[in-house]
Amino acid sequence: MKILSRTxxxxxxxxxxxxxxxxxPLWGVVKRMKTKSGGTINNSKxxxxxxxxxxxxxxxxxxxFAATPPxxxxxxxxxxxxxxxxxxxxxxxxxxxxxxxxxxxxxPTFQTFTGKASALSTAINAFTQHPNRQTLQAARTAWVEAxxxxxxxxxxxxxxxxxxxxxxxxxxxxxxxxxIKQILASxxxxxxxxxxxxxxxxxxxxxxxxxxxxxxxxxxxSDFTSRELEFLKxxxxxxxxxxxxxxxxxxxxxxxxxxxxxEVIATxxxxxxxxxxxxxxxAQEMIGGMLDSLDEVANSKIAKPFDKKDPNLAESRFSFxxxxxxxxxIRGSQNVYLGHFQPANTNGLGLTTFVAKVDPNLDAKVKQQxxxxxxxxxxxxxxxxxxxxxxQNASTIKAAEDAVNTLHDTLDKEVKPLIGGxx
Amino acid sequence: xxxxxxxxxxAKSFRFIVVFFLTLVAAIALSGSLSHAQLPQQIPQAGGxxxxxxxxxxxxxxxxxxxxxxxxxxxxxxxxxxxxVFVSAPAPVHAGLGATxxxxxxxxxxxxxxxxxxxxxxxxxxxxxxxxxxxxxSQPVAAGGSNKYTSSIFELAQGSRGCWGRSxxxxxxxxxxxxRRTLESQPQASVTLGNVPPVPGLGTQIQDQALFGHQPxxxxxxxxxxTSGTYGDGTAYRLRSPRLKITLPEGKxxxxxxxTSPRVPPxxxxxxxxxxxxxxxxxxxxxxxDKNQDGISGRPNYVWDVQxxxxxxxxxxxxxxxxxxxxxxxxxxxxxxxxxxxLFPDKDGSSYIDIATLKAVTFYTQTVGVPARxxxxxxxxxxxxxxxxxxxxxxxxxSQLRTGDHPLKAVAYQSIHPYTDLLLHDMGPGLADGxxxxxxxxxxxxxxxxxxxxxxxxxxxxAGYLHDGRARxxxxxxxxxxxxxxxxxxxxxxxxxxxxxxxxRFLTSL
Numbered sequence: 037m038k039i040l041s042r043t044x045x046x047x048x049x050x051x052x053x054x055x056x057x058x059x060x061p062l063w064g065v066v067k068r069m070k071t072k073s074g075g076t077i078n079n080s081k082x083x084x085x086x087x088x089x090x091x092x093x094x095x096x097x098x099x100x101f102a103a104t105p106p107x108x109x110x111x112x113x114x115x116x117x118x119x120x121x122x123x124x125x126x127x128x129x130x131x132x133x134x135x136x137x138x139x140x141x142x143x144p145t146f147q148t149f150t151g152k153a154s155a156l157s158t159a160i161n162a163f164t165q166h167p168n169r170q171t172l173q174a175a176r177t178a179w180v181e182a183x184x185x186x187x188x189x190x191x192x193x194x195x196x197x198x199x200x201x202x203x204x205x206x207x208x209x210x211x212x213x214x215x216i217k218q219i220l221a222s223x224x225x226x227x228x229x230x231x232x233x234x235x236x237x238x239x240x241x242x243x244x245x246x247x248x249x250x251x252x253x254x255x256x257x258s259d260f261t262s263r264e265l266e267f268l269k270x271x272x273x274x275x276x277x278x279x280x281x282x283x284x285x286x287x288x289x290x291x292x293x294x295x296x297x298x299e300v301i302a303t304x305x306x307x308x309x310x311x312x313x314x315x316x317x318x319a320q321e322m323i324g325g326m327l328d329s330l331d332e333v334a335n336s337k338i339a340k341p342f343d344k345k346d347p348n349l350a351e352s353r354f355s356f357x358x359x360x361x362x363x364x365x366i367r368g369s370q371n372v373y374l375g376h377f378q379p380a381n382t383n384g385l386g387l388t389t390f391v392a393k394v395d396p397n398l399d400a401k402v403k404q405q406x407x408x409x410x411x412x413x414x415x416x417x418x419x420x421x422x423x424x425x426x427x428q429n430a431s432t433i434k435a436a437e438d439a440v441n442t443l444h445d446t447l448d449k450e451v452k453p454l455i456g457g458x459x
Numbered sequence: 460x461x462x463x464x465x466x467x468x469x470a471k472s473f474r475f476i477v478v479f480f481l482t483l484v485a486a487i488a489l490s491g492s493l494s495h496a497q498l499p500q501q502i503p504q505a506g507g508x509x510x511x512x513x514x515x516x517x518x519x520x521x522x523x524x525x526x527x528x529x530x531x532x533x534x535x536x537x538x539x540x541x542x543x544v545f546v547s548a549p550a551p552v553h554a555g556l557g558a559t560x561x562x563x564x565x566x567x568x569x570x571x572x573x574x575x576x577x578x579x580x581x582x583x584x585x586x587x588x589x590x591x592x593x594x595x596x597s598q599p600v601a602a603g604g605s606n607k608y609t610s611s612i613f614e615l616a617q618g619s620r621g622c623w624g625r626s627x628x629x630x631x632x633x634x635x636x637x638x639r640r641t642l643e644s645q646p647q648a649s650v651t652l653g654n655v656p657p658v659p660g661l662g663t664q665i666q667d668q669a670l671f672g673h674q675p676x677x678x679x680x681x682x683x684x685x686t687s688g689t690y691g692d693g694t695a696y697r698l699r700s701p702r703l704k705i706t707l708p709e710g711k712x713x714x715x716x717x718x719t720s721p722r723v724p725p726x727x728x729x730x731x732x733x734x735x736x737x738x739x740x741x742x743x744x745x746x747x748x749d750k751n752q753d754g755i756s757g758r759p760n761y762v763w764d765v766q767x768x769x770x771x772x773x774x775x776x777x778x779x780x781x782x783x784x785x786x787x788x789x790x791x792x793x794x795x796x797x798x799x800x801x802l803f804p805d806k807d808g809s810s811y812i813d814i815a816t817l818k819a820v821t822f823y824t825q826t827v828g829v830p831a832r833x834x835x836x837x838x839x840x841x842x843x844x845x846x847x848x849x850x851x852x853x854x855x856x857x858s859q860l861r862t863g864d865h866p867l868k869a870v871a872y873q874s875i876h877p878y879t880d881l882l883l884h885d886m887g888p889g890l891a892d893g894x895x896x897x898x899x900x901x902x903x904x905x906x907x908x909x910x911x912x913x914x915x916x917x918x919x920x921x922a923g924y925l926h927d928g929r930a931r932x933x934x935x936x937x938x939x940x941x942x943x944x945x946x947x948x949x950x951x952x953x954x955x956x957x958x959x960x961x962x963x964r965f966l967t968s969l
Contacts, residue, residue, distance in 0.1 A: 194516040198570055199920045201580075210553060212546040215671040222671070235668065237546055237563060294920045310967045311917050313834055317514045321917075324515040335535065348551035 127456030128319040128390055135302040136375050136384025137322055138286070143298060144380035145189045145371070146283040152182035153279035156244070160272035164265040167257040176248055180357055183241070185379065187364030191329035191372055194321065195297045195311075196285035204236040205278050209351065211246055212237035220263050231270040242352070244271050249354040319455045322387060326369040327448055333365045334440035338420075342433050347421040356419035363413050366440065370406045391451060398450055405443040412439035505910045505969075506729050506829025507862070507873025514833045518914045519728045520572035523828040525869045530826065537823025540816055541565040541572075545796055547670045548811070555811025558673040559666035560797040565820070568724040568795065572827055573911070573918040575724035577681055577701065577928035583795070584665040584679055584703065585720040587655035587894055592716055649794040650803055652763045654780050654897045658717050664794055665705065677713065680704040681721070683929075688938065691953040698938060700889075700929050720892035722777055723928035728911045729877060730775065731825030731870040734784055736881065737863035738772050744857065744880045755854045755943045757882030760905070762897045765789075765802055774881050777926050778896040779905040785821045792817070825867055829875070829910050834968040843965025846958055850950040855880055855906045855943070878909035878969065887941020890925065902942060913967040933966050934959070 159178035163171040186207065189197075197203050215238050224230065231239060247268050249255060260268075284290070286297045303309050304318030312318040337358070341349040350358040371377050375386025392399035413436050417423040424433060504510040509523035522534045544564045548554035561583055562568050568575040568583075575581030649662030657663050661676050669675040683699040690696065701721055705713040713719070741759060749756035760773035764782045773779035781787040789802035792812065799810040800817050834840045847853055856878035865871040883903040891902040899905075904926060912933075915922050923930050930936035940948040951959060 194571075194918075195920055198516070198918070199576075199922075201578075204567065208544055210544060210546055210550065212556075212670075213550060214547040218671040235563070236567075237544060238671075290921075292921060297920070300920070310913070311920070313514075313913075313967065317833070317917075320513065321515040324513065324517040328517055336539070340539075346551075 128316045128454075130385065130390055131302070131304075131315060133375065133385045133387060133389060134304055134315065134318050134322075135298075136386070137372065138298040138301045140375055140382040140384030141371050141377050141386075142189070142192050142301075143283070143286055144377040144382045145185050145192075145368070146279075146286055148377070148380050149182065149185035149189060150276070150279045150283045152178070152185055153276040156182045157272035157276040160244075160248075160268050163257075164269045167260055167265065169257060172248070172257050176355065179241075179245060179248055180355065180360065183352065183355075183357055183361060184364050186241070187361045188368035188371060188377075190332075190365055191325040191368045192322075194325055195300065196290060196294065197282060199294070200282065200285055200290060201236075202278060202282035202285070205240055206275065206282070207241045208236040208239075209242055210237070211240075211242045213246070216243060216246065220261070220267060226263070226266050226270055228270055228273060231267075231274045239271055239274060241275070242354070244268065244275065245352060245354045245357075247271070251354060253354075253356065316456050319387070319390075320452065322372055323447060323452050323455060326372055327444060327452075329365050329369055330440055330444040330447070333362055334437050334444065337362055337365070338433065338437045338440070341420070342424045342430075342437070345425050347425065350421045350424070353421050356421050359413065359416060359418045359420040362420070363410060366406065366409050366413065366443075370410075373402060373406065387451070387455075391454060394454055395450075398446075398454070402443070402446055402451060405439070405446055409436070409439040409443050412436035504874065505831055505876045506732055507875050509729070509732065509826075509828045509869060509873065510831050511828035512831050514830060514914065514917070516571055516914070516918045518830040519726055519827065519911050519918065521828045521830070523731070523826045523869050526826060530822075530867075530869065533819060533822050534826045537819035537821070537826075540812070540820040541823050545798055545811075555798045557668075557670040557797040559669045559676050561664070561666055561668060561795045563796060565791070569727050570724075571918045572728060573726045574915060574922045574928070576919065576921055577721070577723050577923065579667065579679070581723060582679065582681060582927075583722045583724070584667075584705065585663055585722065585892075585894065585896075586658045586661050586665055586713075587663060587718050587896075588658055589716060589718060590656060590895065592656065650790065652765065652780065652786075652790065654762065655718075655895065661717075662794070666794075666797065674708045677708070678706045679721075680706075690956075690959070692956060694956065696934070696938060698929075698935055699931070701927050718892075718894040720894040720896075721927045723923065723926070725777065725907060726911055726915075727824050728827050729829040729875070729908060730784055730827070731865070731867060732829070732862055732873060732875050733774055733877060733879070733881060733908065734825060735862035735865035735867075735870040735873070736774075736860055740860060740863070741772065741774075741881050745882055753851070753854060754946055755851070755884065757855060757880050757884050757906070757943075758898075759881075760883055760896075760898050773897060773905075776896075777904060777907070778899040779881060779883060780896045780899070784824050785817065788821050788824060789817060822867070826869060829877075830914065832876075832968050833913065834964070837964065837968070839961045839964040840968045841965075842958075843961035843963070843968075846954070846962045847965055850947045850962075852944075852947050853878075854947075855882070855884055856909055857906075876910060878912075879906045881905060884944070885942035886944060889941045890939055892926070909966065909969050912969040933963050937962075 156178040159175040163175040193203050247264055289296045300311050301318055304312035305315040337351055341347060347353055351361050352358045373387050375384040376382060388399055415432050416436055423429045508525040511521040511524050513521050522531055526534060543553045545553045545556035547556050556563055562580045568581050649664045651657040651663045655663055666676045667679050682702045684702055685697050685699045687697050703719060703721055707713060745758050746756050747758040760779040761770045762773035762780050762782050764771045765786055771782045773782055775781040775787040789800050792798040792800045793803035799805045800812045801810055801814045804810040857880045858876055858878055860875055862870055862873045883899050883905055885902045886904050893901045895901055924936035925939055930939055937951050
């Protein structure tokens with residue numbers, strides 16, 4: 037038994053073991069025990085067979101425990117089945133869920149975002165050429181539309197998104213208002229390389245937002261100085277370029293030679309993939325990203341402006357778009373769970389496929405809690421920047437915070453252990 | 460019926476069945492637990508009871524597993540500050556950046572609490588004057604401001620020497636007042652702890668970013684020089700090392716006598732546990748005279764404690780030049796971000812972050828859990844672990860230590876697997892930065908902990924290893940080892956490819 041206990045069912049070892057006929061010693065052990073006990077164990081073969089059947093059944097081809105033991109086992113060995121379930125060892129083994137995560141969720145989200153980022157740059161150009169109410173409104177709408185896929189991507193802001201500084205260049209919060217005012221007041225020549233060289237707090241989403249929307253919600257086309265328009269145009273172009281580079285890092289690889297991150301995820305557990313040495317570690321990455329984002333929504337993005345009654349702590353306070361940001365964050369995690377990205381009409385296997393197979397009730401609970409979180413957010417009156425300060429809204433806002441935390445805890449305490457391989 | 464049953468229960472066959480079944484149950488439970496957090500006692504607890512189970516890009520930034528609810532809240536408060544992006548004052552949130560700095564948040568450098576990259580914003584160049592240089596003794600730090608800076612840096616005033624030497628003795632009174640003057644005279648530039656003679660106008664590190672309208676202290680360009688070598692079996696490898704081009708404002712090069720030490724930010728995981736290792740344990744590991752003649756002679760650094768106003772054992776920083784996390788964090792706030800704090804306040808004693816905030820962020824750095832190892836079933840990993848000991852890597856990268864008393868219960872009295880001795884070792888000329896730091900010599904570095912090492916590229920695909928990120932792979936990192944680690948490196952070079960791969964696989968499992 038020692039060899040079995042050491043190899044377990046992890047990383048394909050058992051399959052290897054079986055292929056090498058290393059189960060033969062098991063028979064030997066039993067035979068020796070049978071001899072020692074004077075041949076009285078007539079039932080031993082039954083149990084050896086049961087053992088073999090059990091292990092063969094629960095350890096599937098990929099080396100993980102199968103999600104559900106076959107029917108025959110459930111009928112004949114209920115005790116053994118309960119052992120399997122009690123140790124909660126239905127480890128993750130579905131490569132398709134990983135490749136679909138990359139192909140049907142991450143890449144379509146980033147590609148949609150890149151398209152919206154280009155559209156934003158184009159709309160800013162149109163506004164700067166002909167500054168009027170319509171063009172300004174179009175640019176503001178384009179900003180809000182770019183925000184949606186970006187916020188949906190926050191739960192997979194790992195790997196190259198961190199590595200390439202994309203996150204910082206696209207979405208640093210807060211911005212450095214003093215710097216921006218001084219840049220605008222200065223005589224510095226504004227060029228694309230000048231903007232590229234700016235600090236993260238001086239460009240990206242929220243600087244564009246600050247300039248497009250103003251600080252009071254009443255900025256008019258006539259309020260924009262020509263230098264502001266010039267700066268905005270360059271910021272928009274820089275933003276679109278960065279978005280494209282980030283998408284490339286998942287699809288094609290990076291400029292400095294890192295492989296497409298899609299491949300890194302999809303080849304988890306394959307030899308030489310030290311980033312994700314097991315399938316389960318990549319699945320855990322999916323969960324970890326969701327947990328990180330949900331935690332941030334509940335305990336930072338909602339809680340801070342709400343607890344301190346300070347709209348300056350709201351994420352998109354210039355555009356009053358914070359509530360939409362929050363909903364997009366939840367939808368992003370929901371996309372990962374369900375394996376789809378509806379705006380691009382992509383559908384694949386999500387974590388739901390695995391969870392539903394092992395524990396259908398849990399799957400239903402997760403889905404319901406995603407809905408509940410979104411509905412709770414829908415009940416908060418927009419804009420959050422104002423409603424967070426109104427005492428009558430306190431219970432509604434607290435309920436939304438709680439709903440997101442509940443979802444977080446279900447994923448953390450129930451789904452994450454189900455995946456296994458957290459060590 | 461009853462007698463038949465009792466006969467059956469007494470029968471050897473039944474006992475065998477029971478034994479067999481219990482064994483089976485135990486075996487399955489054990490094999491399940493290897494991949495499962497609910498039965499963690501089967502897995503070596505890398506960080507004792509703080510150990511967390513997460514092998515993802517978030518694996519180095521999880522709260523310790525054994526925090527109380529109140530401690531978890533404080534941890535989260537500290538995390539907010541650790542992640543806060545500071546901006547120039549006045550501002551509604553996170554005011555106090557600069558005027559010169561290296562980056563704007565803790566997490567911008569310690570990405571997901573892991574490493575940073577050798578790029579602008581992450582790459583940090585520490586600087587100092589040679590101890591023997593006259594300016595070292597006379598001119599600790601000039602007041603900030605680029606006008607004065609350019610004149611003072613070339614100013615070679617005369618004065619007494621002796622404040623910056625290596626000595627166990629507390630700084631004597633003239634040096635203490637010099638230190639105080641230093642801190643008081645330039646709250647916005649990088650401060651010195653008395654560890655090195657600061658460079659006039661620069662202090663002890665180059666802040667290469669600035670708020671709009673301010674001049675960065677210098678610009679730093681990095682380029683890489685490649686060399687090649689071969690393993691014992693003839694396999695070729697290539698190594699790279701950095702070359703710095705540092706340009707002062709107005710295009711002047713950094714004077715050649717200034718000592719420079721480029722670094723990438725290290726991971727912060729498990730630092731509370733390292734703080735809780737009893738001093739006698741570390742001193743017992745030291746062997747400065749190499750009395751056991753194993754070629755390894757670790758020794759402690761003794762460093763300045765700003766609050767105690769005394770020299771104490773150093774633990775943190777790549778040359779162990781900070782005694783504890785409160786001071787480590789306070790120096791990082793002032794030097795890396797230009798954010799004044801209670802330990803390094805503004806001239807009038809005020810600071811942008813208060814003591815509660817500094818303590819919360821310190822609490823955060825003390826309570827980040829250590830990830831459990833992975834791939835424990837992998838025969839290659841098991842083989843590599845043996846080789847790690849055989850090659851004597853474990854002589855400095857101590858695999859098991861026990862923490863002692865600590866105000867924070869969660870990190871006290873834990874059995875941990877940090878793979879460090881927190882001591883200084885001569886790593887040879889190849890890795891030498893040529894810049895002494897308190898009692899650390901030009902060639903010495905503190906043994907870095909290796910726990911969590913396998914998550915380096917999961918967090919940051921481009922991340923490198925060693926103090927300046929020069930090693931693109933773990934293999935290159937080993938091949939850079941020299942000095943006291945020369946024989947371990949040579950053992951690795953001589954091994955068959957399969958053994959080298961096993962060692963690397965083991966390191967990936969950490």
